[in-house]
Amino acid sequence: MLLRYFYDEKLAQASYMVGCQMTGEAIVIDPSRNIEGYLKEAAKEGLHIVATAETHIHADFVSGSREFAERFDTTAYLSDEGDADWKYGFASDIEAKLVTDGDRFKIGNVTFEVMHTPGHTPEHISFLLYDRSQTVPMGIFTGDFVFVGDIGRPDLLEEAAGLQGTTAVGAKQMFESLKRFKALPDFVQVWPGHGAGSACGKALGAIPTTTVGYEKRTNWALQMEDEVAFVKELTTDQPEPPNYFATMKRVNKEGIAVTTTLSSPRVADATEVNELVKTMQVVDTRNGKSFAAGHIPGTINIPYNSKFVTWAGWLLDFDHEIAVIAEPNQLQTIQTDLQSVGLDRFVTLIDVAGLPNEQLTERYPDWSAEKAVGAAEAGDVFVLDVRNKTEWDGGHYEKAERILLGKLASRYEEIPTDRPVAVHCASGVRSRMAVSVLQALGIKDVINIDGGYAAVQTVLNQQALTES
Structure with missing residues (x-):
């Protein structure tokens, strides 16, 4: 045997x-x-x-x-x-x-x-x-x-x-x-x-x-x-x-279609991306910091790493076509990854190397935890925690409200828009994806808290020591 x-x-x-x-x-x-x-x-x-x-x-x-x-x-x-x-x-x-x-x-x-x-x-x-x-x-x-x-x-x-x-x-x-x-x-x-x-x-x-x-x-x-x-x-x-x-x-x-019956995505010229955003879900697979420095409005950021499949399943709509900004040599592996969770409507790959800098018009800032806590205490920002419930129950910032990253698309209307939204997760990885989702949904004044809740907790502990 x-x-x-x-x-x-x-x-x-x-x-x-x-x-x-x-x-x-x-x-x-x-x-x-x-x-x-x-x-x-x-x-x-x-x-x-x-x-x-x-x-x-x-x-x-x-x-x-x-x-x-x-x-x-x-x-x-x-x-x-x-x-x-x-x-x-x-x-x-x-x-x-x-x-x-x-x-x-x-x-x-x-x-x-x-x-x-x-x-x-x-x-x-x-x-x-x-x-x-x-x-x-x-x-x-x-x-x-x-x-x-x-x-x-x-x-x-x-x-x-x-x-x-x-x-x-x-x-x-x-x-x-x-x-x-x-x-x-x-x-x-x-x-x-x-x-x-x-x-x-x-x-x-x-x-x-x-x-x-x-x-x-x-x-x-x-x-x-x-x-x-x-x-x-x-x-x-x-x-x-x-x-x-x-x-x-x-x-x-x-049952689901056999993979051999599915077409291979086409490779599109990067100049098409602004039009594609109007009709498709467009995923930018660059790392979070590169995305923060400049990206196409309407795109969402899911870095192509070991967690890509899970977050694609969380964040993408199975009923709409998908375009992915990535390297052309990644096309087959990305298609296989998406198919593993039934995301069969990946139809277009946009070569990341060809993205025109003049089209990367949207950005978001990183704030230190110290700056974010100070602004929250003054009522100048809304703090959004995108961690899961178990993490939240284990400890959270009292000024924050929690909406799970994967639920943002269905609950984003709960987020106030009268002041900037400062987002954190545990360490800063999920919060960057969350910022991209919020911007794509039309909430543009969004900030990533660098270092996540770990950094926020450090600031709060230091404040408590100072006050004591």
């Missing part, structure tokens, strides 16, 4: 390929939409991918099961658990095997057993792995059920998909599912679907794998025996889910 681990750092998402070297067949567990890496690895190992399997309808990335099935006639093993609202709508369009708790299937000489593990979602299943004639499992693919040091959050159907009342039900289901997990032998290896940085849990560990025994000894959720206390802990302080999670739930349930 062969087991390969694939990890997308941009989405903190793990997938796995299991192959039977005797028969040359392989399966991919929870594949991402970009399937080229799996195909390359399978070819290197002399394997033929014949199937995929999904632990649940994912909320944070586009699944590759349909991509595999449409392009290579693979079989998709999909959950038939849960209620009617969360069945795989696209299953009838491909070769699919709907599975429930206790079902077994084989890929070559490797056996998989389905274990229904609801809690994160009602349909969630895990896959126990048996090699050849083993009577006990060697490992379990847990998807978003059990992570290293954490478990899946139960609130996404309510928070991201709008299904009221599902959080408490999911938390109770999770409590029962964990009893089954704890009954597995301690030596069983655990292969989760996410690592640190994912929004599918509160505090995921960074190491890729673990064991049932280790999690029983160290995972907070497996230490709790009281259901009421467990539900309270699990449903408290979960991070706010990105806007695009609701869209991911829909496309992974109903």
Whole structure:
């Protein structure tokens, strides 16, 4: 048997390929939409991918099961658990095997057993792995059920998909599912679907794998025996889910276009950008300081780094065409990144090197925390905190109001325009994106607080010492 681990750092998402070297067949567990890496690895190992399997309808990335099935006639093993609202709508369009708790299937000489593990979602299943004639499992693919040091959050159907009342039900289901997990032998290896940085849990560990025994000894959720206390802990302080999670739930349930049917974006002359801003969402991928020094009015700033995909999902509209200001040699990777979260309407790339300086007419200033606090105390600026709720609850400036960066487009009318708006996050990265969003929305008198809340807190601490 062969087991390969694939990890997308941009989405903190793990997938796995299991192959039977005797028969040359392989399966991919929870594949991402970009399937080229799996195909390359399978070819290197002399394997033929014949199937995929999904632990649940994912909320944070586009699944590759349909991509595999449409392009290579693979079989998709999909959950038939849960209620009617969360069945795989696209299953009838491909070769699919709907599975429930206790079902077994084989890929070559490797056996998989389905274990229904609801809690994160009602349909969630895990896959126990048996090699050849083993009577006990060697490992379990847990998807978003059990992570290293954490478990899946139960609130996404309510928070991201709008299904009221599902959080408490999911938390109770999770409590029962964990009893089954704890009954597995301690030596069983655990292969989760996410690592640190994912929004599918509160505090995921960074190491890729673990064991049932280790999690029983160290995972907070497996230490709790009281259901009421467990539900309270699990449903408290979960991070706010990105806007695009609701869209991911829909496309992974109903299906999405195969990437080979999508056109490649055209490369536009930079002189077109002012016209493109009128009809498209235009994303400037330069770093925040370069954007601050001069940018095209109407563009938003999402730097092209490891967080680009997540923030694109937060800030872009899936129903409108997208133009990106970047280097032409980045076109393919940017398209792949955007497609990974279903942003398929990327149609134009504008060469950043050709941007005319005379068109970079909009700017914004950076203020020191000391200057910003002084102006706030005098009532001369409105301070906007764009951090998440957990950060805010951990400490905030009393003169500030909070609107999450990802919610600015829907809540910007709450921001007063009778004085400048001074924006901060934790350290100054998200606040620069927030400033660009506000300017694109028409709030032009905006300031970035350099150093973020950390710098603001330092100033406040110094003032308190002086006063004492």
